[in-house]
Amino acid sequence: MNQILQVEGLELALVGVEPQIRERKAAASVPKPKDTPLETPPDFARLVTDASLADILVFRWAEAQRCFRADAHLSAVVMMGSIIEGVLPHKAEHHMKAADQAKAAPREKTGAVKPIQDWSLSSLIDVAHEAGWLQGDVKRFSHALRESRNIVHPYVQRLSKDRPDGDTCRICWQVVRAAVADLLEVDKQAGGVAQP
Structure with missing residues (x-):
């Protein structure tokens, strides 16, 4: 009392x-800060051969959690989407043969595959699934995360009328974790580390 x-x-x-x-x-x-410790990031050095990119991904993993704890839900979703957007281009770059052979690979009018930096996140997700790097369910949910992340653009948010909340963040977090787990499993089966 x-x-x-x-x-x-x-x-x-x-x-x-x-x-x-x-x-x-x-x-x-x-008010007490949320007591739960930050979730330890995966070993991004196993996913990407570029040490500076691995450091960026570790930072964004923690930043996404800090945003979520601060109830900055839109920022958290954007950070989560950026993790996928950081890992998939690297994977495609280092497995160009598989990426180029995918029907989902974006092409120039000449039929040549576009440079990786010109691929959309949507194309990257589709190619990752087609190449066997992401399971079907993770592909579908990754597209949902991509759509949620796209409301970083105010015009898109106005049209969609979406406002991410805690539930959105929890769902998106599971998608990021599942995508990273799929990619780590593929690399594990290929010999344990990202292949340059």
Whole structure:
């Protein structure tokens, strides 16, 4: 009871056997930070051969969690999408033969495969699935994450009328974890590390 009253500058005290409310110094309760520790990032060095890219992905993994904890849901979703967007181009670049052979690989009018930097996240997801790097369910949910991430553009958000919330973030987080797990499993089967 006193925890409730202390915010108002009051307390309940017993004087003999009689309870009395008396004034005391008001104490605003400070909300406790969310206690759960940040989830340890996966070993991105197993997914990407570029050490600086691995560091960026580790940072974004933690940043996505910090955004979520701060209830910055849109920012968290954008960070989560950027993790997928960081891993998939590297995977395609280092497995060009498989990526080039995919029907989903974006092509020039001449029929030549476009440079990786010109691929959309949608194409990267489709190629990753076609090449066997992402399972079908992860592909579908990755597209949902991509669509959620696209509301980083105010015009797109206005049209979609979407506002990510805590539930959206929890779903997106599972998608990121599943995509990274799929990619790690493929690399594990190929010999344990990302192939340059």
